[in-house]
Structures are given as structure tokens and as C-alpha cells.
Amino acid sequence: MKLLAKYNRVNIPITIITLLITGIGFYFIIHYVLVHQLDKDLRIEQEEIIHYIKEKNSLPEASNYKDQKIEFQPTNDKDFKTTFSPEDQYNQKEDETETFRKLEFLITVNGKNYIATVKKSQQETEDIIQLILVITFSVIVFLLLVLFIANRFLLAKLWEPFNHTLAQLKHFNLSSKNKIELQKTHINEFEELNETVLFMTQKVKRDYESLKNFTENASHETQTPLSIIKNKIELLLQSENLDQIQINAIQSLNDAASRLSKLNQSLLLLAKIENHQFENAEKINFSCVLNQSIENFEELAIIKNITIQKNIDENIFLKINDSLAEILVSNIILNAIKHNFQDGKLKIDLSLNSLIVSNTGDDPHENTEKLFERFKKDSSSGDSIGLGLAIVKTICETYGFVVSYYYKERMHIVKIVFK
Amino acid sequence: MKILIIEDEKSLSESMSAYLSALDYHCDIAEDYNSAVYKTEYNDYDCILLDITLPGGNGLKVLEQLKKDKKTDGVLIISAKNSLDDKIKGLNLGADDYLSKPFHLSELNARIAAIIRRKRFDGNSVLQFGNITIDTQSKAVTVENNQVELTKKEYELLIYFLSNKKRIISKEAIAEHLWGNDMAGNFDFIYTHIKNLRKKLMDAGEADYIKSVYGMGYKFTMQ
Numbered sequence: 231m232k233l234l235a236k237y238n239r240v241n242i243p244i245t246i247i248t249l250l251i252t253g254i255g256f257y258f259i260i261h262y263v264l265v266h267q268l269d270k271d272l273r274i275e276q277e278e279i280i281h282y283i284k285e286k287n288s289l290p291e292a293s294n295y296k297d298q299k300i301e302f303q304p305t306n307d308k309d310f311k312t313t314f315s316p317e318d319q320y321n322q323k324e325d326e327t328e329t330f331r332k333l334e335f336l337i338t339v340n341g342k343n344y345i346a347t348v349k350k351s352q353q354e355t356e357d358i359i360q361l362i363l364v365i366t367f368s369v370i371v372f373l374l375l376v377l378f379i380a381n382r383f384l385l386a387k388l389w390e391p392f393n394h395t396l397a398q399l400k401h402f403n404l405s406s407k408n409k410i411e412l413q414k415t416h417i418n419e420f421e422e423l424n425e426t427v428l429f430m431t432q433k434v435k436r437d438y439e440s441l442k443n444f445t446e447n448a449s450h451e452t453q454t455p456l457s458i459i460k461n462k463i464e465l466l467l468q469s470e471n472l473d474q475i476q477i478n479a480i481q482s483l484n485d486a487a488s489r490l491s492k493l494n495q496s497l498l499l500l501a502k503i504e505n506h507q508f509e510n511a512e513k514i515n516f517s518c519v520l521n522q523s524i525e526n527f528e529e530l531a532i533i534k535n536i537t538i539q540k541n542i543d544e545n546i547f548l549k550i551n552d553s554l555a556e557i558l559v560s561n562i563i564l565n566a567i568k569h570n571f572q573d574g575k576l577k578i579d580l581s582l583n584s585l586i587v588s589n590t591g592d593d594p595h596e597n598t599e600k601l602f603e604r605f606k607k608d609s610s611s612g613d614s615i616g617l618g619l620a621i622v623k624t625i626c627e628t629y630g631f632v633v634s635y636y637y638k639e640r641m642h643i644v645k646i647v648f649k
Numbered sequence: 650m651k652i653l654i655i656e657d658e659k660s661l662s663e664s665m666s667a668y669l670s671a672l673d674y675h676c677d678i679a680e681d682y683n684s685a686v687y688k689t690e691y692n693d694y695d696c697i698l699l700d701i702t703l704p705g706g707n708g709l710k711v712l713e714q715l716k717k718d719k720k721t722d723g724v725l726i727i728s729a730k731n732s733l734d735d736k737i738k739g740l741n742l743g744a745d746d747y748l749s750k751p752f753h754l755s756e757l758n759a760r761i762a763a764i765i766r767r768k769r770f771d772g773n774s775v776l777q778f779g780n781i782t783i784d785t786q787s788k789a790v791t792v793e794n795n796q797v798e799l800t801k802k803e804y805e806l807l808i809y810f811l812s813n814k815k816r817i818i819s820k821e822a823i824a825e826h827l828w829g830n831d832m833a834g835n836f837d838f839i840y841t842h843i844k845n846l847r848k849k850l851m852d853a854g855e856a857d858y859i860k861s862v863y864g865m866g867y868k869f870t871m872q
Contacts, residue, residue: 453729454658457751461664464754467817467865468671477863484865488821491751526828529802533841560829 234381234389245377246370253366260362264355265331269314272333275300275348276312280337289339297351299330302337302344310336310345317349328353391415395424402431404438442501449498456494459487496617499557503624508551511629516548516555520580523559527567535573536589542580548648550629558625561618562587562644569642577641583648588641601635650695650765653677655685655711656727657704665698668754669761672816682706689715689722695768696723696761699744701735709735712742723764727752753822755813762812776811779871780855783807792853802827803846810859810869819866843867 231239279300282290293300312335318327330349337346394413402410410431412424463484472480502508520542531538548555566576566589574590602623619635622644626633632647652674656662659680666676677692679685682705689697689711697715701708712724726739729750736747745764748757766774766785776783780793788804790797799807809818809826820836827842847859860868 450729453750454661457729458658458660458664460751461661461668461754464819464822465664465667467819467863468668472863477865481863481865484819484821525801529800529842530828530838533838564828 234385238377238381242374242377245373249366249370249373253363253370256362256366257359261355261359264358265352268331268350268352268355269333272314272331272348272350275350276333276335276346279346279348283337283339287340289337289344297353299347299349301347301349303347305336305343305345307345308336308343310334310343312336316352329356388417391417391420392423395420395427399427399431404435442505445497446501446505449494449501452490452494456487456491459483460491463487493617496621500617500621500624503554503621503628506628508554508628511549511551513547513549514552514555516546516550516585517542517544517580519552519555520559520578520585523556523563524578526560527563530564530567531570531576534567534570536567536570536576537574539575539577542578543582546580546582548629550625554625554628558622558646559585561622562646565618566591566642566644575641585646585648586643587645588643590640591642594637594642602633651675651677651692652761653679653685653688653692653694653697653722655679655698655703655708656700657681657702658700664754665757668816669758672758672814674761680704682708682711685711686714689720690718693720694722695765696725698757698761699724699726699739701726701728701739709738709742712739712744716743721768723761723768725757725760725764727757753819753825755809755816755818755822756826758816759809759812759826776808778811778814778869779858781807781811781850783811792850792855795853797849797853799846799849802842803849806842806846810867813869815868815870817862817866817868823867 275298279290289302290300292302312333315332315334317330317332319330320326321328329352331352333348335346337344391413398410398412401408410428412428415421415424463480466480467484524538524540528538550558562585563576563578566587569591570576570589571591575588576590577586577588579586579588602619623633625631626646630649632649634645634647636643636645650673652669654662654665654676656665656678657680662678662680666678669676677688677694679688682703685699685703685708697711699708699711703711708726712726715722715724724739724744726735726744726747727750728735728739728747739747745767746760748760774785776785781797782791783789785808790799790804790807805827806823809823820839823839824836827839843859847857851857856871858869858871860870862868
């Protein structure tokens with residue numbers, strides 16, 4: 231759930247309840263005050279009537295105005311208590327029920343007891359209360375509307391730095407050179423968030439850089455001693471009259487040095503691709519690269535009597551460094567030939583969207599999803615160091631290609647989808 | 650023929666010098682920038698092997714100086730960096746070829762031979778071994794006027810052998826030379842190529858010069 235929705239879910243009911251409670255409270259207070267005021271007026275009338283009787287010793291005239299009525303009724307109840315009460319009266323003329331405030335009290339004129347009734351219309355009070363209710367509800371509606379708009383626009387704007395930071399983090403790529411750029415914000419919390427994000431990403435990047443540099447430097451520094459070992463082995467090989475023990479030793483040395491050297495070169499290549507040291511990505515004719523690579527390995531296929539079925543669209547241009555394109559293609563094709571059967575099949579399809587290389591070969595042994603991981607190799611492939619497909623994958627990732635492997639209808643298929 | 654090895658790592662320059670001297674090259678060694686500049690200035694070499702990372706200065710500057718002096722020495726850049734930048738820079742500055750460490754001495758020698766062929770004879774050289782004649786311009790191979798039809802890889806293999814006559818060439822070196830890849834220890838392909846090359850040469854009437862040595866490599870020799 232979005233923060234805004236969560237916030238609204240709490241905020242809107244609370245706002246409505248608060249406004250309703252305030253409205254109801256307001257209603258009762260206003261009602262009380264107005265009725266109290268009306269009662270005061272009725273008291274004044276009462277005093278006037280009593281005063282009149284005292285002066286004139288007779289009943290004042292009854293009156294019947296629209297908003298004030300005075301009546302007298304004889305009574306035998308000597309203990310009648312002064313009471314205030316509401317009274318509804320039906321008004322025929324206006325076809326509505328009017329509420330009156332009624333004051334009844336006992337008066338004595340010439341020894342006769344009367345109940346005096348003074349009524350005042352409560353209509354105004356009712357009107358005011360109605361108005362208050364209308365205002366209250368209007369305010370609720372208006373407030374909700376304002377809240378809605380505020381949430382929609384103001385909050386979206388308030389959260390913008392946060393969303394921007396989030397978007398930057400989502401696109402954050404350790405191996406990419408792009409720096410994370412955060413928006414300046416005046417909101418303390420976001421400012422603090424940005425500072426933390428910046429600090430952390432820089433730290434992570436620094437650590438990653440130094441690790442990468444270490445790998446690269448280590449590989450570089452290994453090159454020269456490796457060269458010395460390999461060259462000395464080669465010189466040793468030229469010696470006359472080597473005995474079998476020496477030959478075996480040289481052979482083992484040579485194999486080990488070759489593997490080490492290959493491993494080193496592959497790791498260095500991976501580090502370089504990830505370091506974006508193959509910058510000059512120009513549009514190159516990928517069809518040409520592919521055809522050249524096939525030509526390079528064609529004789530190998532002939533030796534194994536592999537049937538090559540080519541379906542290569544001409545002039546497919548891709549934005550990729552030419553060295554990497556060559557490495558990519560040759561790794562895949564060489565794999566497809568090396569792991570192929572005698573008299574096997576090799577199918578190469580290149581279109582605008584994809585390169586698909588399918589070949590016959592032994593059934594896959596292990597989890598094929600792990601094929602692109604470093605140092606994963608099919609157990610049967612002997613001295614292979616298992617970096618070929620990892621290199622393919624890294625190159626593809628660098629250029630946003632999607633590479634996949636599957637085994638279908640007894641064919642190993644490597645598919646690269648360009649975007 | 651004279652070769653200058655500019656390399657600060659003594660073991661490496663010694664190995665190169667030992668391998669090349671056995672092939673009748675005369676080798677000079679320069680171990681730092683200054684002696685490299687000095688030696689290139691006062692001598693002419695058929696080929697200069699230039700390590701880029703040198704004590705005292707960048708190897709590429711030696712190359713710049715050479716070109717400034719309008720020297721025509723062949724230059725083969727050797728770099729531990731295997732960096733594309735260095736390669737492009739070096740070739741743009743007029744180097745003839747580029748080789749990254751670690752390399753096989755037989756590969757180094759083949760590259761030197763190719764550079765010298767290009768420099769000396771404008772690529773128009775004819776190689777001769779026994780009764781085999783190779784016109785490197787037209788890539789035509791003949792044995793006593795019999796045309797030998799070789800595939801591209803067989804031709805490259807033959808040239809490689811001729812550059813490293815009487816030397817034992819390891820299978821890895823051959824694989825890397827032919828395919829730019831060590832073939833992950835799968836040398837059946839090389840065996841087949843060599844078998845085919847040997848058969849074609851012998852069918853054309855030539856003796857069998859390709860000897861398998863110790864099961865580790867091959868040697869192209871008269872004996």
C-alpha cells in the first residue's frame with residue numbers, strides 16, 4: 231500500500247469524525263445558547279405581565295402574533311410551578327410544524343388564579359441551527375476536496391525528491407560509470423536520506439572499484455612471471471636429449487602454465503569488460519564478424535564432418551565494440567563445434583533481432599541455468615576452465631543483449647536477443 | 650638479421666634472445682627507456698621488440714622518436730597490459746604488430762618473420778624449404794612445380810612451421826596461432842590439420858618434414 235493511501239485511510243475518517251463531532255457539539259451549544267436566550271426573553275415577558283398586573287390589577291390582553299403569543303387560562307391548581315417547555319404547532323398557512331418555546335406560570339388577579347402562557351417562536355433558532363449544519367457539512371466536503379487535491383498535487387510534489395532518489399537507486403549500477411545524482415531538497419528528512427544514500431553508494435562503489443582494481447592489477451602482475459615460465463618451458467623443450475622423466479615434467483609444467491595463463495587472461499578480460507574498458511562501441515557489421523568467425527573455425531567443422539546450416543541476414547549492424555563482438559561470436563561457435571558429435575549439425579541463424587546457434591551434442595548433465603556462471607562447466611569438457619560462457623554473458627549484459635541457453639529437440643541452443 | 654629486444658624483465662629478454670639467436674638472429678637487449686632510445690638512434694634493426702611499460706619512460710615514446718627520425722625498423726609491440734588503448738595507439742604510431750604477454754616464443758618468432766618479410770620484400774617474398782616454394786603474395790605453394798592445394802589453416806600452419814624451422818613448437822602455440830584460442834586442451838584438431846598437411850606435401854612428392862616430438866609438439870626439419 232502506498233504511504234499516501236495508508237495516510238488517507240487514517241486521515242480521512244479522522245477528519246470526518248472530528249468534523250461530525252464538532253458539528254454535533256456545535257449544534258448542541260448553539261441550541262443551548264439560543265434557547266437560553268429565548269428563555270431570558272420569556273422571563274422578561276413574564277416580568278412585564280406581573281408588573282402590569284401589579285399596576286393595573288387586571289389581566290393584560292392576550293396577544294397572538296406570529297412569533298409571540300400570550301394566553302391566560304383560569305386554573306384551580308394553586309401550586310402550579312413555572313415551567314419552560316417546547317411546543318410544536320402546526321401552521322396551516324405555511325403547511326409546516328413550527329416549534330415554540332413556551333413559558334407557563336401562575337398569576338393571581340383579584341384572587342383568581344390563571345396560568346399565563348407566553349410562547350415565542352423558535353423558528354429563528356431552528357434556522358440558525360440548520361444553517362450551522364449546512365455549513366458544517368459543506369466544510370467537511372470542502373475539506374475532503376482540498377485534502378484530495380492536496381494529496382494529489384502537493385504531496386506528490388513534496389515526495390518528489392524521495393521518488394527521484396528512489397529512481398536513482400533503482401538505476402544504480404555498481405559497474406556503471408554514471409554517478410548517482412540526487413535532487414536538492416529543503417526537507418530535512420529527505421536531505422538526510424540523500425546524504426546517507428550518497429555516502430553509502432560512494433562507499434560501495436569505492437570498495438567495488440578497489441576490489442576490481444585489485445583483480446586487474448593482480449592479473450597484470452601475473453602476466454610477466456607467467457610469460458617467463460612459459461618461455462622458459464618452451465626453451466627447455468628445445469633442449470636435445472631430454473629423458474622421459476624430464477619430458478613428463480615439462481609437459482605437466484606446460485599444461486599447468488597454459489591453464490593458469492588462460493585463466494588469467496579470461497579473468498582479466500572479464501574485469502576489463504566490467505570496467506568498461508572497451509569503450510569504442512561503434513555500429514559494426516555484425517553479419518561480417520559472424521561470417522569471419524565461422525570461416526575461422528570452418529575447417530574444424532569439416533574435420534568433424536559437421537554440417538553447418540547458415541541463415542545469416544546480411545548487413546545486421548549492432549553497436550558493440552568490435553573486439554568484444556569477435557570474442558562473443560567465436561566463443562559461441564567454437565563451443566558449438568567443440569562439444570559437437572562427429573557428423574553432427576550446427577545451425578547458425580542471425581536476424582535483426584537475434585543470433586541463434588544450435589548444435590548437436592551430448593545431453594546436458596547439470597543444471598543448465600548455471601551454465602553462464604563463472605567456473606561452471608560440463609564435467610566432460612576436461613581442461614576447459616568454464617569461463618567461456620561467463621564471458622559471453624558479461625559481454626551481452628554490457629550491451630543490453632539477453633542471452634539464454636536451452637536444450638530442445640536434442641539440440642543445444644544458445645540464443646542472444648538484441649534490443 | 651638484427652633484432653633489438655626492449656624489455657626490462659631480464660628473464661624474458663634472455664629467453665627471447667636465446668630462442669631467436671638459435672634461429673640466426675643477432676639480438677641486442679635494451680633494459681630501460683634511455684638505452685632503448687640510444688640503441689635505436691645509433692643502430693638500424695630489422696625488427697624492434699618493444700615493451701610498453703619501461704623504467705624511465707613509456708615505450709610508445711621510443712616508437713614516436715623512431716618515426717620522427719624516419720627510421721624504417723619494423724616494430725613489434727609487446728605489452729603485459731593487453732590493453733586495447735595501447736594496441737590502437739601503438740598501431741597508429743606506426744608499429745607493425747602487437748603481441749600481448751604471455752606469448753609463445755614460436756609465435757613471437759613467426760610475427761617477427763612476417764614483419765621482416767613485409768619490410769624487406771614488400772610482402773613479395775618467396776619462401777623456400779627443401780623442394781617447397783611458397784609465394785607469400787599469392788599464397789601459392791608448390792613442390793617441384795606441383796601445385797599443392799592447401800586450406801587456409803593448412804597454409805598458415807605451413808608458414809608457421811617455416812618460420813620456426815628446427816624448433817619444437819608446442820600444440821598450444823599452434824592452436825593459439827591458428828585460432829587465437831588454445832582450444833581448451835583439445836588438440837585432435839591440430840593432429841588432423843597436421844596429418845592433412847603432411848599428406849598433401851608428400852602426395853606432391855616432398856619428404857616428410859613434420860616430426861612429432863615427445864608427444865608435446867612438432868618440429869619442421871630436414872632430419
